[in-house]
Amino acid sequence: MDVLGNYKSVISARSTDKDITKKSQDGGIITTLFAYALEEGIIDGAIVAGPGDEPWKPEPVVATTKAELLAAAGTRYTISPNLNLIKEATRSYGLDRVGIVGTPCQMQAVRKAQLYPIGMRDVDDKIALALGIFCMENLSYQALEAIVEDHCNQKMESVKKMDIGKGKFTVYTERGAVSQMPLKLLSKYVQPGCNVCLDYVANLADISSGSVGSPDGWSTVFVRSMKGNAVWDGAIAADLFETKPMDQVKPGLDLVTKLATEKITKNQKNVDARKTFGLKADGTAKGLRNPYETP
Amino acid sequence: MAEKITIGELHLSGCTGCLVTLADNYEGLFKLLDDYADLVYALTLVDVRHVPEMDVCLVEGSCCLNDKTSVEELKEARAKSKVLVAYGGCAAYGNITRFSRGGQWNQPGHEAYVPISEVVDVDLYIPSCPPCPQQVRNVAVMAYLLLRGNDEQKNLATAYLTPLMQLAQRGNEACGCDLLYDVINQGLCMGCGTCAGTCPVRAITMEYGKPNVNRDLCIKCGACYAQCPRSWFNFDVMNNYEGIMDAINGAMQ
Ligand SMILES: Cc1cc2nc3c(=O)[nH]c(=O)nc-3n(C[C@H](O)[C@H](O)[C@H](O)COP(=O)(O)OP(=O)(O)OC[C@H]3O[C@@H](n4cnc5c(N)ncnc54)[C@H](O)[C@@H]3O)c2cc1C
Ligand code: SF4
Ligand code: SF4
Ligand code: SF4
Numbered sequence: 001m002d003v004l005g006n007y008k009s010v011i012s013a014r015s016t017d018k019d020i021t022k023k024s025q026d027g028g029i030i031t032t033l034f035a036y037a038l039e040e041g042i043i044d045g046a047i048v049a050g051p052g053d054e055p056w057k058p059e060p061v062v063a064t065t066k067a068e069l070l071a072a073a074g075t076r077y078t079i080s081p082n083l084n085l086i087k088e089a090t091r092s093y094g095l096d097r098v099g100i101v102g103t104p105c106q107m108q109a110v111r112k113a114q115l116y117p118i119g120m121r122d123v124d125d126k127i128a129l130a131l132g133i134f135c136m137e138n139l140s141y142q143a144l145e146a147i148v149e150d151h152c153n154q155k156m157e158s159v160k161k162m163d164i165g166k167g168k169f170t171v172y173t174e175r176g177a178v179s180q181m182p183l184k185l186l187s188k189y190v191q192p193g194c195n196v197c198l199d200y201v202a203n204l205a206d207i208s209s210g211s212v213g214s215p216d217g218w219s220t221v222f223v224r225s226m227k228g229n230a231v232w233d234g235a236i237a238a239d240l241f242e243t244k245p246m247d248q249v250k251p252g253l254d255l256v257t258k259l260a261t262e263k264i265t266k267n268q269k270n271v272d273a274r275k276t277f278g279l280k281a282d283g284t285a286k287g288l289r290n291p292y293e294t295p
Numbered sequence: 296m297a298e299k300i301t302i303g304e305l306h307l308s309g310c311t312g313c314l315v316t317l318a319d320n321y322e323g324l325f326k327l328l329d330d331y332a333d334l335v336y337a338l339t340l341v342d343v344r345h346v347p348e349m350d351v352c353l354v355e356g357s358c359c360l361n362d363k364t365s366v367e368e369l370k371e372a373r374a375k376s377k378v379l380v381a382y383g384g385c386a387a388y389g390n391i392t393r394f395s396r397g398g399q400w401n402q403p404g405h406e407a408y409v410p411i412s413e414v415v416d417v418d419l420y421i422p423s424c425p426p427c428p429q430q431v432r433n434v435a436v437m438a439y440l441l442l443r444g445n446d447e448q449k450n451l452a453t454a455y456l457t458p459l460m461q462l463a464q465r466g467n468e469a470c471g472c473d474l475l476y477d478v479i480n481q482g483l484c485m486g487c488g489t490c491a492g493t494c495p496v497r498a499i500t501m502e503y504g505k506p507n508v509n510r511d512l513c514i515k516c517g518a519c520y521a522q523c524p525r526s527w528f529n530f531d532v533m534n535n536y537e538g539i540m541d542a543i544n545g546a547m548q
Contacts, residue, residue, distance in 0.1 A: 006534070060488065079504025081488025088492065102487075109487045109524040111536040116458070117427040119493030119518030121316075124429050124540070138485070141503050191504075193485035193525065204533065225537055289481050294461045295520075295527040 003260040005203025007222040008229050012214040012249040013241045023073040025163075027219030029209035029241075030101050030131050031073045035066045036235050037099055043128045046099030047089060048072035049080035055156040056148075057141050060085045062093050075133075077162055077169075078144045079191065083109045087119075090126050097128035103135040104199035104208075111204045129231060132202020134210025134220075134256075136164070136263055143189035152179035165211065195270045196291070200260035207232060213256040214249050220256055297443040300350040302435065303336030304382070305372045307365050308392055308408055309356025312425040313383035314339055317353070319428040326547050327432065331439040351438050352376035353421075353431070357385045357392040358414050360407040366414060373415035378438060381417045381463065382431065384424035384516030386410065388469035391424070393515050410467035420462040422469065422517035424495055434459070436546050455539065458527045469517030471498055471508030473526075479505065483525040490519035 004010075015021050015028035017035075024031050030048075037043040050061030050072045058080035063069045082102045089095045100110060107130055114124040139147070148154055148162070152171045161172040168180040202208035206228030213220035223232045235241060246253050271290060278286030304314055314337065318324055328334060332351075336343050352372045359365050373379055384390035389410045397406025411417060421430055434456070441452035471494070478484045486504035491497075498512035499519060506519075520526050532539065 079486035081486050081491065081501040081504060084488030084491045084501055086489070086492050105485045105524065106487050108528055108533065109489045111533050112524045112528065113489065113493075113522065115433075115455075115532065115536055115539060116522070117429045117433075118421070118522045119423040119427070119495060119516075120522060121319075121425075121427040121429070125544075140505075191485060192482040196483060197485065198530075204536065289477060289483065291483055291525045291528050292530065293527075295458060295465055295477075 003264050004201055004222065004257060005199070005224065007224045009223045009232075010246045010253060011221045011223070012218050012244045012246055013221050014218045016240060016242055019070065020073065021217070023070050025073070025075040025161075026211040027209070027214070027217065027221075027241075028073070029207075029219045029221055030133065031069050032240050033129070033131060033207065033231060033235060034063070034069050034099050034101070036238065036240055037129050037231060038064070038066070038069075040234065041097075042231060042234075043095075043097045043099035045089060045093060045095045045097075046101065046129075047082050047085045048101050049076055049082065054141070056144060056159065056162070062089050062095070075162065077164065078139050078141045082106055083113070086110070086113060086127075087121075087123055090122055096126055098123075098126050099129040099131070100127065101131045101133065102202075102205075103138065104132060104202040104204070105135075105193075105197055107132045107202045107204040107208075108199065129227065130204075130206050132205025132208035134201050134208065134212060135197075136200065136259070137186070137190040137194040137197075139189050140191055143191075147181055147186075147189060151181040151185065154179050195267060196274075197267055198264050198271070198292075200263045201256065210256075212259055213246070213252055218244075218249070220246070220253075299330070300332050300439050300442050301335045301348070302332045302351045302353065302438075303334070303347065303349040303372075303376075304339075304353045304355060305336070305346065305368060306338055307354060307356035307369060307386070307411070308359050308362075309383065309385050311339060311355070313353070313355040313385075316383075316425045316428050317431050320432050323428070323432055323547050327435055331546075332435055346371045346375055349376045350442055351378045351380060351435070353380045353382035354386045354411050354417075355382050357389050357408045358411050359405055360409060360414075361397075361402070361405045369411055369414050377442070378418045379415065380419045380421060380434065381411055382421050383426045384422055384469070384514070384518070387412075387417075387420045387422050387462075388467055388515055388517045390469075390516050391514050412463065412467045417463045419456060419459045420517075420521070421459065422462065422521045423493075424514060424516035424518070432547070433543055436543055451539070451542070454529070454532050458529055461527065462521060469520065470515050471506075471510055471513040471519055473517075473520035474499070474506050474508060474523065477520065478523055478525050485525065487524060490523050493518050493522040 049058035052059035
């Protein structure tokens with residue numbers, strides 16, 4: 001499998017819904033697709049990263065209205081444990097058709113829960129739409145605070161948008177200030193578990209979306225599964241997206257491929273290095289665990 | 296259609312919740328029994344008194360070392376089965392019987408309960424309390440493909456069953472602490488929340504993106520670690536999730 005995963009089509013797109021693009025991170029692909037799927041009865045709720053009890057701290061929620069989806073739009077560069085709700089969504093929430101958004105690792109968790117449902121009774125066939133967002137790495141909340149408050153000198157509660165791109169971590173405040181931190185300072189803040197992650201563009205999602213490859217305000221969208229294909233075709237027929245062929249936008253798919261290759265190559269090296277991390281008494285190497293080989 | 300395989304369920308110190316789980320496949324259970332497997336042993340459902348020869352034996356419950364019959368039946372089941380499955384948290388990890396310590400009427404001496412792998416070799420684990428109907432169904436379908444399928448199906452079944460067999464090799468101690476020892480302490484946790492979502496007793500909460508285990512609530516069923524995508528993640532199977540799910544659903548039509 002190549003670094004971009006299996007997909008049926010890749011498109012540059014942006015939502016035609018201005019309420020959504022005002023709040024969304026990029027082209028509003030995720031929020032628009034969930035809103036459409038709710039309206040069409042394809043899902044009856046979606047697990048998204050809703051507002052939490054501290055500024056920019058996401059809290060997984062089951063959204064059943066467009067207003068709740070809008071409240072969760074945009075990127076929070078910190079962990080939102082969306083899988084925490086995957087079983088509960090089919091219990092007290094009573095959902096039969098569950099939507100879920102997540103990073104590549106969270107899409108992996110969804111597929112494992114479907115193929116090997118160990119403590120996930122009745123979940124496998126209730127996952128109706130799994131939408132992935134591209135992800136290079138994630139941060140703990142405390143790491144995000146350090147970046148915003150120490151490096152960018154802004155208060156968390158005054159920030160309107162955060163963005164990673166063009167070599168910078170950029171913070172935009174409500175009152176119009178823009179502060180940046182060079183991305184080369186980011187590595188010590190990265191969540192350690194991200195260093196063994198071998199997926200950049202959410203290879204196991206039904207549809208995945210990210211900013212890289214497309215112009216500002218637009219998204220790069222991979223339509224991957226049969227389910228994803230049906231939902232995407234429906235949304236296009238309903239005029240929910242403006243689209244451009246991927247080969248007609250700049251910087252285009254080459255940059256996506258380049259970044260995906262870089263991430264996977266670097267992290268595969270990290271995975272391999274774990275094998276010889278330590279030292280045995282006989283002079284041979286003592287290793288750390290590799291989840292891609294054995295539990 | 297190839298000849299059916301034979302499946303049995305040996306009930307040791309369990310609560311029958313695991314067997315109910317199998318039955319909770321509803322019409323899926325009938326499909327399994329019509330086309331893929333004969334249920335040749337299960338004291339709750341079948342009038343067969345003694346442990347027979349079986350292709351697959353699902354063992355439910357842990358083994359009481361102070362109860363001779365349990366130990367003998369378990370050893371007999373091992374000797375007579377091709378594939379011995381620790382079915383559910385009790386058989387695999389001891390689960391709630393880990394807390395047994397005797398002193399209750401009318402067998403105050405019944406105090407030593409062990410996961411079945413303390414007594415016999417186990418080929419495969421299906422952890423959790425209760426396990427999932429869909430998981431035992433998948434194992435049954437894959438066991439059929441393994442024993443009766445063509446080469447391609449055998450390969451698929453082997454790939455699918457491998458991590459569950461590796462779990463059986465890994466050991467028989469389970470606890471929410473596994474997430475500390477083998478995921479977080481190993482630098483592998485990425486905060487997805489699966490463990491918290493899967494725990495049957497809500498002993499795990501996510502605090503600032505990492506699991507926090509209330510160990511006095513944990514019943515030691517092994518679900519959280521086994522379901523965690525960083526305990527194992529076998530790309531060869533997962534990358535083909537759509538095809539495999541279609542195949543299983545197709546088999547159950
Ligand atoms: C940690 C992180 C790293 C990222 N890295 C990259 C990258 O390297 N390259 C790239 O192109 N794109 C990256 N993205 C994705 C990008 O920021 C956008 O999320 C994506 O383009 C979708 O935008 P949208 O306008 O289509 O979605 P929107 O309509 O804005 O919806 C975004 C959805 O994502 C959910 N969400 C927000 N934060 C999180 C979170 N932390 N965890 C889980 N779900 C969340 C929201 O609830 C919302 O439903 C990253 C996202 C995250 C969370
Ligand atoms: S880098 Fe990988 S492990 Fe880390 S949050 Fe992103 S998808 Fe998950
Ligand atoms: S694992 Fe749970 S359901 Fe199965 S026998 Fe033990 S207590 Fe009962
Ligand atoms: S299930 Fe997710 S949150 Fe829980 S230990 Fe595993 S990686 Fe971490």
